[in-house]
Amino acid sequence: MQACVVHPAGELRVEQRSPVRPGPGQVTVAVAYGGICGSDLHYYRHGRVGDFTVREPMVLGHEVVGHVAAVGPDADGPTDGPTGGQPQGQAQGQTQGQTAGPAVGTPVAVHPATPCDRCPDCAAGRRNICADARYLGSAARMPHVQGGFAQLVTVPAAQIRALPPELGLRRAVLAEPLSVALHAVHRAGDVSGKRVLVTGAGPIGCLVTAVLRHKGAAEIVVSDLLDTPLGIAAASGATATVRADAPGDGAWTDPFDLAIEASGAPAGLRSCVERVRRGGAVVLLGLLPPGEVPLLGNLAVTRELELRGAFRFDAEFDEAIALLAQGLPVDAIVTHTFPLAEARAAFDIAHDRTVASKVLLDLARA
Ligand SMILES: [Zn+2]
Ligand SMILES: [Zn+2]
Known part of the structure; x- marks a missing residue:
């Protein structure tokens, strides 16, 4: 073979x-x-x-x-x-x-x-x-x-x-990467009615977006440095898309209840920690560069942020197959x-x- x-x-x-x-x-x-x-x-x-x-x-x-x-x-x-x-x-x-x-x-x-x-x-x-x-x-x-x-x-x-x-x-x-996305959203807890930031509009960021929409998030703002992935994020359920190099205001500057880091870039992690409200949560999903990466640690302290890792998945695989069969966009x-x-x-x-x-x-x- x-x-x-x-x-x-x-x-x-x-x-x-x-x-x-x-x-x-x-x-x-x-x-x-x-x-x-x-x-x-x-x-x-x-x-x-x-x-x-x-x-x-x-x-x-x-x-x-x-x-x-x-x-x-x-x-x-x-x-x-x-x-x-x-x-x-x-x-x-x-x-x-x-x-x-x-x-x-x-x-x-x-x-x-x-x-x-x-x-x-x-x-x-x-x-x-x-x-x-x-x-x-x-x-x-x-x-x-x-x-x-x-x-x-x-x-x-x-x-x-x-x-x-x-x-x-x-x-x-798509069942495997969708399972990864489902697990990350499960790590975030109940997302219904929440205002959520997703950094990174690659396949995983877009699948996270589709899952957030399916699970009732009120606003899903997706950031990336490129227009093509942002277009795919919009088609997958983002309520707003933002160029991270020229974020403007409005969708970007209002604080988020929750952020899911799906870019694997330290700049994405920085945006998540900066933009989440006091007492909010950041789910770290993208694998960051090897070794140490910078972290706005004092913001995590003074805002009592919850930083949660998300790695692979388990039973989400069956949920992913069911969602794909139901026509998740x-x-x-x-x-x-x-x-x-x-x-x-x-x-x-x-x-x-x-x-x-x-x-x-x-x-x-x-
Ligand atoms: Zn994969
Ligand atoms: Zn074991």
């Missing part, structure tokens, strides 16, 4: 890889679409994301959808291909009478995380911050977890979700689609924020 691999020097290649056969409890997915994330771009351009550095060749990608291609010997559901032939109904570790997992051919989305389910964070229901989680296409641990920009990807059956019939694959590929976010063979061109376009927001790889057209 073909896969999109980043090498430690930051080189990106589409190369031949051997598919992994599904073992017990695993499923192989024939990937249809993969969404290029900011973290994929960072691995490609800088060889690192935050404090995670590429130390060995790694298949990129954690936003993937496709069809079930094969089911491992002990996973529920029909078997297929080289590993078939195991009798059904004798799966170990499965609840008796549990319904079968998605059958071969079923369109599915892949949840990229496998938490350990043993640590105190997992036990407390905060599986997204499990220190021992595996995440597709992540260099956080060694060996790296190979990602989903491959024609076939093998994952635990518990990580796949069958898509509702009204949700097509091309829209479903996010279609403007997908701007380009490239065949896998043109992955490098896709990554280069994705880096150009004057034209691109979410860029997809079409892996069925490799």
Whole structure:
């Protein structure tokens, strides 16, 4: 199979890889679409994301959808291909009478995380911050977890979700970044009736905007340095958009109840801390540059601001699929689609924020 691999020097290649056969409890997915994330771009351009550095060749990608291609010997559901032939109904570790997992051919989305389910964070229901989680296409641990920009990807059956019939694959590929946005809004608490600032109108900022609108925020002001992403934010539900380099007044200067930092830039964090009212909250979602970043700490003290991190997601994945099936207005976010063979061109376009927001790889057209 073909896969999109980043090498430690930051080189990106589409190369031949051997598919992994599904073992017990695993499923192989024939990937249809993969969404290029900011973290994929960072691995490609800088060889690192935050404090995670590429130390060995790694298949990129954690936003993937496709069809079930094969089911491992002990996973529920029909078997297929080289590993078939195991009798059904004798799966170990499965609840008796549990319904079968998605059958071969079923369109599915892949949840990229496998938490350990043993640590105190997992036990407390905060599986997204499990220190021992595996995440597709992540260099956080060694060996790296190979990602989903491959024609076939093998994952635990518990990580796949069958898509509702009204949700097509091309829209479903937003389930992962939408889950990230949902988690950030959950971290903010009740947003209904609130005046909210979102800094950064990239795909995540725009998905946060759509979620805020859906959950009843009264005003959603989105800031960015570029007009193209701000236009997409407006289409995703922003009530006002602001050029951060020429903010003017009105929408920008009145204090906000809440701010969600989705740019990953220290200037975005500064705007959030400056613009939130006394007693307000700032959710830090964008990964900032590695190491220390400046913070208007005295404002956080004297205004009693709450600074809350938001990292990945857990059960939000199912909510994201349901919202996409219901028609959440996010279609403007997908701007380009490239065949896998043109992955490098896709990554280069994705880096150009004057034209691109979410860029997809079409892996069925490799
Ligand atoms: Zn992502
Ligand atoms: Zn854990």
